[in-house]
Amino acid sequence: MNFVAALNDVAAKNLQVLEEQIRQAISDDEFIHEACEPLFKGGKRLRPMLFLLCANAKSDFPQEKSMPLATTLELIHTASLVHDDIIDTSKKRRGVETTNSKYGAQIAVLVGDYLFAKAFQLVAENNYGEEVSTVLSKLVKNLCVGEIMQDRSLYEVPTLSEYYTRINLKTAIFLSTCCRLGAIVSKMERREVEKLTAYGTNLGLAFQIIDDLLDFFGDEKITGKPRGGDLKSGVITLPVIRALEVSDESQILRQIVTSGKDVDAAIKIIQATDAVDYCRTRAEAHIESARVNLPPTLQISVARALEQVADFIVDRTR
Amino acid sequence: MNFVAALNDVAAKNLQVLEEQIRQAISDDEFIHEACEPLFKGGKRLRPMLFLLCANAKSDFPQEKSMPLATTLELIHTASLVHDDIIDTSKKRRGVETTNSKYGAQIAVLVGDYLFAKAFQLVAENNYGEEVSTVLSKLVKNLCVGEIMQDRSLYEVPTLSEYYTRINLKTAIFLSTCCRLGAIVSKMERREVEKLTAYGTNLGLAFQIIDDLLDFFGDEKITGKPRGGDLKSGVITLPVIRALEVSDESQILRQIVTSGKDVDAAIKIIQATDAVDYCRTRAEAHIESARVNLPPTLQISVARALEQVADFIVDRTR
Numbered sequence: 001m002n003f004v005a006a007l008n009d010v011a012a013k014n015l016q017v018l019e020e021q022i023r024q025a026i027s028d029d030e031f032i033h034e035a036c037e038p039l040f041k042g043g044k045r046l047r048p049m050l051f052l053l054c055a056n057a058k059s060d061f062p063q064e065k066s067m068p069l070a071t072t073l074e075l076i077h078t079a080s081l082v083h084d085d086i087i088d089t090s091k092k093r094r095g096v097e098t099t100n101s102k103y104g105a106q107i108a109v110l111v112g113d114y115l116f117a118k119a120f121q122l123v124a125e126n127n128y129g130e131e132v133s134t135v136l137s138k139l140v141k142n143l144c145v146g147e148i149m150q151d152r153s154l155y156e157v158p159t160l161s162e163y164y165t166r167i168n169l170k171t172a173i174f175l176s177t178c179c180r181l182g183a184i185v186s187k188m189e190r191r192e193v194e195k196l197t198a199y200g201t202n203l204g205l206a207f208q209i210i211d212d213l214l215d216f217f218g219d220e221k222i223t224g225k226p227r228g229g230d231l232k233s234g235v236i237t238l239p240v241i242r243a244l245e246v247s248d249e250s251q252i253l254r255q256i257v258t259s260g261k262d263v264d265a266a267i268k269i270i271q272a273t274d275a276v277d278y279c280r281t282r283a284e285a286h287i288e289s290a291r292v293n294l295p296p297t298l299q300i301s302v303a304r305a306l307e308q309v310a311d312f313i314v315d316r317t318r
Numbered sequence: 319m320n321f322v323a324a325l326n327d328v329a330a331k332n333l334q335v336l337e338e339q340i341r342q343a344i345s346d347d348e349f350i351h352e353a354c355e356p357l358f359k360g361g362k363r364l365r366p367m368l369f370l371l372c373a374n375a376k377s378d379f380p381q382e383k384s385m386p387l388a389t390t391l392e393l394i395h396t397a398s399l400v401h402d403d404i405i406d407t408s409k410k411r412r413g414v415e416t417t418n419s420k421y422g423a424q425i426a427v428l429v430g431d432y433l434f435a436k437a438f439q440l441v442a443e444n445n446y447g448e449e450v451s452t453v454l455s456k457l458v459k460n461l462c463v464g465e466i467m468q469d470r471s472l473y474e475v476p477t478l479s480e481y482y483t484r485i486n487l488k489t490a491i492f493l494s495t496c497c498r499l500g501a502i503v504s505k506m507e508r509r510e511v512e513k514l515t516a517y518g519t520n521l522g523l524a525f526q527i528i529d530d531l532l533d534f535f536g537d538e539k540i541t542g543k544p545r546g547g548d549l550k551s552g553v554i555t556l557p558v559i560r561a562l563e564v565s566d567e568s569q570i571l572r573q574i575v576t577s578g579k580d581v582d583a584a585i586k587i588i589q590a591t592d593a594v595d596y597c598r599t600r601a602e603a604h605i606e607s608a609r610v611n612l613p614p615t616l617q618i619s620v621a622r623a624l625e626q627v628a629d630f631i632v633d634r635t636r
Binding site: 105106109110118120123124127134137148151152 | 442451454467
């Protein structure tokens with residue numbers, strides 16, 4: 001059972017339908033189906049589930065109206081993962097072989113493009129209107145700009161503000177968009193739309209900060225990735241930024257992170273500082289902001305589920 | 319001066335505005351602008367120009383309504399070229415270095431994604447409605463399926479019907495979509511919409527057949543590519559399909575084309591058959607079908623321009 005669905009009845013009822021709609025969305029073409037089916041076997045469905053929770057936050061929202069957009073959000077997320085994996089050295093994603101590893105880069109590019117196009121087709125055919133389509137196309141643009149920013153500044157130490165810009169584009173805008181779209185389609189008041197957007201943004205910032213922490217200190221058995229993978233590939237994140245600020249060995253650390261070599265030594269230096277606590281405190285502050293931004297007008301069961309989603313995100317480090 | 323614009327006053331007036339709108343569309347982000355600007359320096363603008371001609375085919379259509387969609391069509395075309403070039407060995411496109419060669423595959427994937435997203439943003443923001451958005455997302459899906467089909471059957475001899483399916487998806491649907499959208503936005507009658515779509519389909523089929531012929535027998539100085547490039551990379555096209563049918567040396571030819579080696583010998587075998595005439599005759603038949611499908615209700619200047627576009631397409635082999 002999906003963890004968000006476990007928190008809320010409506011989400012649980014929607015999950016099965018969502019899985020069926022995803023299956024249908026990738027069934028137009030035989031090869032696409034073969035290539036995409038394994039891609040959707042794993043995954044938390046966090047994005048469509050956030051959207052569905054928000055769409056149902058004040059009163060029940062008709063499933064036939066919510067599902068195409070929920071499906072669209074998961075297709076966009078998966079398309080961006082397929083494209084991310086083209087260069088990424090990891091051969092597995094969500095427990096299965098990546099499209100790139102299985103079929104090569106050209107097919108992986110095309111499968112990702114197909115999923116993006118299918119996502120926009122679902123939105124077009126279901127008459128969500130100009131605002132929803134605009135928000136979605138801007139979302140994809142932002143994902144690209146965030147990834148480009150990361151790719152163009154590998155092995156460079158970002159300022160705190162540059163780090164935040166990047167994780168906002170890469171992650172937070174996606175989660176905030178899911179919440180925002182839920183509020184828009186269910187015709188909430190503008191104030192509530194903005195508040196749920198702020199909830200999603202803070203959720204996303206916390207999510208990425210915790211992800212960046214787990215990359216250094218997570219249990220490899222759970223994360224499925226070797227420790228320090230980001231650093232090896234030149235992606236410099238918040239624990240490093242903090243350690244560079246406070247460590248006695250910041251010169252050595254700077255040398256390591258700008259070369260990507262001797263990552264284990266870097267982890268030791270970071271661990272000797274307050275970087276872990278610092279990151280966790282920041283993430284918790286965002287979770288608190290997320291919580292504070294939940295409009296008081298929501299149905300109690302949805303508000304509780306959205307709070308628990310937030311808790312889950314920081315709890316991943318414990 | 320763009321060749322389509324040279325044929326028609328309205329197209330000429332639109333061309334400059336189109337170039338400015340393309341420039342604006344890639345100016346949201348500094349790096350995107352740097353990476354994309356050279357991509358748009360070359361190119362015939364055939365797709366947006368076909369759309370603009372058709373949109374203005376019965377009476378003048380307001381530029382502010384046509385331009386965002388014209389720009390969208392060129393952005394989609396360029397995005398697909400950027401993605402095609404990721405694996406393609408050619409380092410140049412439209413006379414400039416490919417994004418892949420200049421910045422690497424990851425950035426090329428992201429730049430293409432950005433252009434697709436920007437294209438869909440322009441459509442969403444300009445309220446073209448459900449039908450236009452659906453047609454565009456299906457277009458991108460078809461481009462992907464066509465490319466995947468080609469990539470999955472390299473070094474395999476297609477049947478004539480498989481070849482047609484592929485060039486329809488890869489090329490003809492794009493040109494027919496441009497014509498169809500012009501007819502849709504200018505609110506032509508359904509019969510005229512279908513006829514202009516059929517014009518575009520036949521134009522596209524002829525275009526790709528001639529392209530496939532030029533790959534073998536074109537002037538390298540004009541095509542900018544070494545002869546037999548398709549065959550070397552395993553793409554088997556109409557001249558080969560015909561030569562395999564009629565040549566005395568078809569067994570040798572089959573061996574060559576399924577291995578991609580000794581392309582010069584293949585060219586000689588093909589040249590000794592009627593394959594060139596056969597391809598040209600087929601292309602001319604499609605051009606004739608294109609012409610026949612032009613609705614009699616069009617303004618004379620546009621009808622003439624659309625006929626000349628068709629002529630230009632076969633004239634490229636002479």
